[in-house]
Amino acid sequence: MSKDSIPVRIFRFYVEGFRSMTIGKTLWMIILIKLFIMFAILKVFFFPDFLGKFGSPADKEEYVAGELIDRAASAER
Numbered sequence: 001m002s003k004d005s006i007p008v009r010i011f012r013f014y015v016e017g018f019r020s021m022t023i024g025k026t027l028w029m030i031i032l033i034k035l036f037i038m039f040a041i042l043k044v045f046f047f048p049d050f051l052g053k054f055g056s057p058a059d060k061e062e063y064v065a066g067e068l069i070d071r072a073a074s075a076e077r
Helices: 006-019 023-046 057-076
Strands: none
C-alpha cells in the first residue's frame, strides 16, 4: 500500500487521467474559454459597477438599503 497522503493520491490520479486524454483536452479548453467569456467579458457589459460612484462604505450601505426598501414597497402594491 502507498504511504502517500490522500490529497497526493487524488492529485496523481487526476494528473495521470489528463495525460492519457486526447479529445478531453480540447473539450476542457473549450470549457475554460467559455468560462472566461462568461465571467470576464460579459461582466463588463451586463453588470456595471453601480456602487463605484459612492466614496465611503456608509454611502454604499445607504444606497443599497434605500433600493431594497423602495423595491419592497413597490412589490406590496
